[in-house]
Amino acid sequence: MEYDWYQVLTSPGMWIIAFITVGNTIVQTVLMFRVSKKTAGKIGLKKEIVGQTIKTAAISAFGPAMSSFIGMVVLVAALGGAVAYIREGAGIGSIMFEFMIAGSGAAAAGVDLTREGMTLIGASTILWGMALCCVPWIITGGIGARSLPKLKDSFLSKEPKMMALVSTTAMMGMFSKLGIDYAYTPILKGNIATPCSFVAGAVTGFLWIKLAEKLKKPALKQYLIIVCIVVGMIVGQLVRSATAQ
Numbered sequence: 573m574e575y576d577w578y579q580v581l582t583s584p585g586m587w588i589i590a591f592i593t594v595g596n597t598i599v600q601t602v603l604m605f606r607v608s609k610k611t612a613g614k615i616g617l618k619k620e621i622v623g624q625t626i627k628t629a630a631i632s633a634f635g636p637a638m639s640s641f642i643g644m645v646v647l648v649a650a651l652g653g654a655v656a657y658i659r660e661g662a663g664i665g666s667i668m669f670e671f672m673i674a675g676s677g678a679a680a681a682g683v684d685l686t687r688e689g690m691t692l693i694g695a696s697t698i699l700w701g702m703a704l705c706c707v708p709w710i711i712t713g714g715i716g717a718r719s720l721p722k723l724k725d726s727f728l729s730k731e732p733k734m735m736a737l738v739s740t741t742a743m744m745g746m747f748s749k750l751g752i753d754y755a756y757t758p759i760l761k762g763n764i765a766t767p768c769s770f771v772a773g774a775v776t777g778f779l780w781i782k783l784a785e786k787l788k789k790p791a792l793k794q795y796l797i798i799v800c801i802v803v804g805m806i807v808g809q810l811v812r813s814a815t816a817q
Contacts, residue, residue, distance in 0.1 A: 576692075577691055577692040578652060578690075580692060580695070581651055581695055582653065582654050583654075586652075586654035586658070587653075587654045589654070589658055590655075590657035590658045590661065591657075593657065593658050594657055596661070597661050597662075631795060634797075638801065640660065644656050644660055646671075647659070647660075647670060647674070650686065650690075651695065651698065655699070659702055670702060673698065673702045674698050674702070676701060677700070678690070678697070678698060680697055680701070681697040755767045764811060764815060765808045765809075765815065768811045769805065769807050769808030769811070772804050772808070773801065773803060773804030773807075776799060776800050776803040777796055777799075780792070780796050780799055781796065
């Protein structure tokens with residue numbers, strides 16, 4: 573029997589799975605928020621500090637959330653709304669991972685990641701790839717999470733500054749790799765819009781921090797991520813439109 577892949581991926585059963593996945597995430601978020609507020613009271617944090625922390629976290633999360641939302645729109649266009657909700661419900665903010673796996677799955681199945689070129693086998697390959705690639709995260713988080721505090725304490729007892737050094741170098745390495753992927757590699761393929769977007773975001777971030785320091789308003793730094801994302805998106809789209817003409 574021949575199935576239409578889009579009807580399968582947007583069937584009621586897929587939407588039920590999506591609601592369960594997203595609902596699980598919402599429940600976990602609410603529980604963690606409640607535990608955090610109770611813990612803050614137990615350790616003596618003032619309500620003003622807790623409130624300011626919540627405000628800062630909400631503002632800082634808005635930029636990445638909008639980035640994931642925009643990525644979700646693309647994922648919805650490619651694979652349907654149910655799949656997009658399932659994947660982002662399972663791995664919050666992992667939209668770039670989903671794109672990478674979707675592209676790899678489509679290539680493995682010999683199809684294009686478009687509605688016109690997709691098949692049921694290609695869609696199944698993509699879904700299996702998305703699910704199986706999360707298994708290491710689940711094992712690490714489920715089994716290794718309890719041992720991480722002990723490992724951290726043991727590590728810091730010998731070299732207190734080492735954790736900060738490792739964290740800093742890890743972040744530098746990760747973002748340097750992203751810089752190469754988005755600022756250099758696309759040029760080799762004739763794509764200048766992505767590098768321009770990346771550079772525009774980086775320059776905007778630098779200037780925004782300087783502006784906050786000059787105005788002596790540290791609170792402006794809370795909006796850094798969303799400002800960089802918006803500027804990068806605008807510049808990238810303008811360059812893409814200009815080069816397409």
